[in-house]
Amino acid sequence: MYTTFRRDAVPVEYINTVVCEDGYRLRYRLWLAPGSTVGTMVLVNGMMSHSGWFRELAHLLTGLQLHVVGADRRGSGVNECDRGDAVSRQILISDLRRIIEREDRGSPIYILGWCWGALLAVNLALELGQKLSGLLLLAPGLYPSQQVRRAALEQRILSRDADEHSAVLRAPLSKEMFSKSANVRDFIQNDCLAQRMFTPRFFRIAGEMSLIATARLPQLTQPLLLLLAANDEAVDNEQTLKAVQRLRRTTVTSATLVCHHGMQFEAPQEIVSQISRWLQHDYGFAVRPVWSLP
Secondary structure (H helix, E strand, O other): OOOOOOOOOOOOEEEEEEEOOOOOEEEEEEEOOOOOOOEEEEEEOOOOOOHHHHHHHHHHHHOOOEEEEEOOOOOOOOOOOOOOOOOOHHHHHHHHHHHHHHHOOOOOEEEEEEEOHHHHHHHHHHHHHHHOOEEEEEEEOOOEOHHHHHHHHHHHHHOOOOOOOOOOEEOOOOHHHHOOOHHHHHHHHHOOOOOOEEOHHHHHHHHHHHHHHHHOHHHOOOOEEEEEEOOOOOEOHHHHHHHHHOOOOOOEEEEEEOOOOOHHHHOHHHHHHHHHHHHHHHOOOOOOOOOOOO
16 A cells, blocks of 8 residues: 655755856756755656656655755757767766766765766765765666667667757657557647757667676665656566576565556656665665655
């Protein structure tokens, strides 16, 4: 039975800016918890999405007294410069570290990676080690489904002679994969901030991140919460679960929710209930929901 959260007020959403190591002015979202915070939760979005896709989930997470950060990637969301591109894998990791350093409040820090964002989250977790208190992976793109792999390969073949810096590659996920809900599909279809085209360079960087994340997954030391979507058409759930079950240097908690790949749209309360139980019981972190409960 999942806890039902009822909010008495909606937390204010802010846009903050951090200057990256190469001078890029990176904008990202913040949702402030009411009263004192007991930790910071950094949300890392997928390839074509942005932190606005986490809005409902972020609102619920602030009810756990968490300072919530929507760590947008350069060239995505409200970041108009270099759309669909990135300089290197290390720059993307550095960008995320800059955001975390800016928002560090001296309390435990957790990173939540959804879809492609799980690759970036794992890459960063491998670098941060015990500086990171925990890692959460939602419908992670570590092991894409055959359908997604095929679509990505087709895009690479079509762009063999394309300029490395031109956004000519289409995202390998369709809106139908995220949800069967007409409202969710309409939102994705009409989202002017969604990034649907990418450069060959970004695809190459994404491939590097994937190889490193999967090859070095056994080196993770942070407590891990894995939430899979039972009806996910974008992720190979069986392969993902087998991979995390082989981890020996950390504790792993996993659950499968009855939803599609866009689980933050379809099951935000269930996700937050799983996170709350994980923080309280599996990791021993004291969380007391401040939103009133029915």
